[in-house]
Amino acid sequence: MKTVRLIHRWTGGLIGLLLALLGLTGTLLLHEDAFLRATVPHAADAQRQDAAALGAAATRIFAAKDRPRSIVLASQRLGLHKLAYKGEHAAYADQDGAIVQSWTSNWARPEVWLFDFHHHLFNGDTGEVVGGIAGLAGLGFVATGLWLWWPTRRMFHVRPWPRMMKRAAIVHHHRDLGALVAPLLILSLTTGAAMDLKWFSDAIRAPFSSAATMKAALAPPKIKGGKLAGDLDWTAVIAQAQARYPGAEIRTIGLPAKPGGLISVRLRQQAEWLPNGRTMAWFDPATGRMVADRDAQALPLGSRIANLDYPLHAAKVGGLPYRLVMTASGLTLTLLGTLAVVTFWGNPTGSLKRRKRAVKAAPVAMRRVDSQSPHIVR
Numbered sequence: 001m002k003t004v005r006l007i008h009r010w011t012g013g014l015i016g017l018l019l020a021l022l023g024l025t026g027t028l029l030l031h032e033d034a035f036l037r038a039t040v041p042h043a044a045d046a047q048r049q050d051a052a053a054l055g056a057a058a059t060r061i062f063a064a065k066d067r068p069r070s071i072v073l074a075s076q077r078l079g080l081h082k083l084a085y086k087g088e089h090a091a092y093a094d095q096d097g098a099i100v101q102s103w104t105s106n107w108a109r110p111e112v113w114l115f116d117f118h119h120h121l122f123n124g125d126t127g128e129v130v131g132g133i134a135g136l137a138g139l140g141f142v143a144t145g146l147w148l149w150w151p152t153r154r155m156f157h158v159r160p161w162p163r164m165m166k167r168a169a170i171v172h173h174h175r176d177l178g179a180l181v182a183p184l185l186i187l188s189l190t191t192g193a194a195m196d197l198k199w200f201s202d203a204i205r206a207p208f209s210s211a212a213t214m215k216a217a218l219a220p221p222k223i224k225g226g227k228l229a230g231d232l233d234w235t236a237v238i239a240q241a242q243a244r245y246p247g248a249e250i251r252t253i254g255l256p257a258k259p260g261g262l263i264s265v266r267l268r269q270q271a272e273w274l275p276n277g278r279t280m281a282w283f284d285p286a287t288g289r290m291v292a293d294r295d296a297q298a299l300p301l302g303s304r305i306a307n308l309d310y311p312l313h314a315a316k317v318g319g320l321p322y323r324l325v326m327t328a329s330g331l332t333l334t335l336l337g338t339l340a341v342v343t344f345w346g347n348p349t350g351s352l353k354r355r356k357r358a359v360k361a362a363p364v365a366m367r368r369v370d371s372q373s374p375h376i377v378r
Helices: 002-030 032-039 051-062 110-120 124-155 167-196 198-205 211-218 234-244 301-306 309-313 319-346 350-361 364-372
Strands: 070-072 081-084 090-093 099-103 249-254 263-268 279-283 290-294
Touching (some): 002 319, 198 211, 234 263, 234 290
Antiparallel strands (some): 070 081, 081 090, 263 279
């Protein structure tokens, strides 16, 4: 128990602040669409999914002199198309294809730099790996916390805030609140680490599908496309995708990343939880003819389970009730991480010294009671 307590305290002291910041930024990102609807013109417009409207918008957007690489189309919760160019250049467009807002730096939009921090720690792929490792450490933090809480479970109290700002009260509050939200923290930390660390994702899906099987199933088609036509009929492209998957929502359109590449259209079928889906259709850029497709519902079981990570992590399913539950989870992680850092760095070894002094000074009878009922000593 002493070793577990030491590991728990040092883990909290070393990564508590990072976990707190990840919890806070993640909580804010849960409500990104609501923020955009309140601050950006046309963000509250009703979604349009007919091929004619989508085709006309795509034609206008891709005909511009500064042509984006991809479009994330408007959804039921956000009535704007999001355009991605090179580097940090991006823009919002209304559903007619007119640019509403444009920026060339992530710092120009609060939701963009919050996303960059939460997913990449402002450091690209390296930050993503660090965030994934922090998630795994957070899982260890939860596991050791539950281990330490178990002997004191009979004194469990639910409090949103410590009874008083003294170390004993803070520790008691930290322990009970952490135990209460542990299932949600495990869900958030596991899905976050799985999205950031491929080896971890492969490991937890291994009982269902091998890494090689999942990789092969997600590989793009080995088909060479022609040169992108200047007068491509985008309405016909979208209509083909809708005809192949009736009832599916067209979610993204991507131009070829390099010569010989294909146009990619991503769809979300009704059974898919992932906001942008994993169903794919590929088209020859020269002719607009569909040359390949992939049904997300036919992917290996491990891949279909992996596709649940993001919607569960970011509350993209379950509507407002689940979003509020995950909001409470994120705020709790922020509070637990912050108080862990405050209590630890306020005196990282003081509590241990105080306990030793108290045990040494206590009468023999009290030490006997302590040994018989360790859960009453906090």
